[in-house]
Amino acid sequence: MRERKKQKTRWAIQAHAVRLFVQQGYDATTVEQIAEAAEISPSTFFRYFKTKEDVVIQDRYDEVMADEIRKAPADLPPLEVVRRAILVSFETIDPQEVEQVLQRARLQFQVPALRMRSLDSMQDSIRYLAVPLAERLGRPPDDFRCQAFIGACVGAMINGLMVWVREGSDLLQVRELIDESLSVIADGP
Known part of the structure; x- marks a missing residue:
């Protein structure tokens, strides 16, 4: 309950x-303006976010993806697991939440x-998501090939996101764009 409230x-x-x-x-x-709008103190802001950049960069999706990688059926190939x-x-x-x-x-x-902060965060996400993939494959948590593979998938995902950002389309389209981008990893151009 306490964690949900946080x-x-x-x-x-x-x-x-x-x-x-x-x-x-x-x-x-x-x-200070953000804290005032959220009806909190600036010190409370910094308990939740280390920097002003982090309030934009941080999200809950890495945890969702890591959980999905862990619970995917054992017979799925790595690309399908990550997709x-x-x-x-x-x-x-x-x-x-879509507009936000x-x-x-x-x-x-x-x-x-x-x-620039996004690039740092992306590297953190790649390392974070490579751990459950490495576990699935019986490799060490810092396995270079798992990190490179996750990096390629994240790069493909960003390609779809960039189109979405430019066009401002609906969530279904971004999912289709990301799915198409990920298929390039398997099929080539």
């Missing part, structure tokens, strides 16, 4: 921050400071 607070802070970033611009928005995990993570996006996810993605691609 997560609810975390995502409420994020929603207020994204709304302010869209209205005022990322650089013009302060942590399902990525697509299921998009299924967990609440319809009311799209706005966060736009901010990450458009704001230089966020773009």
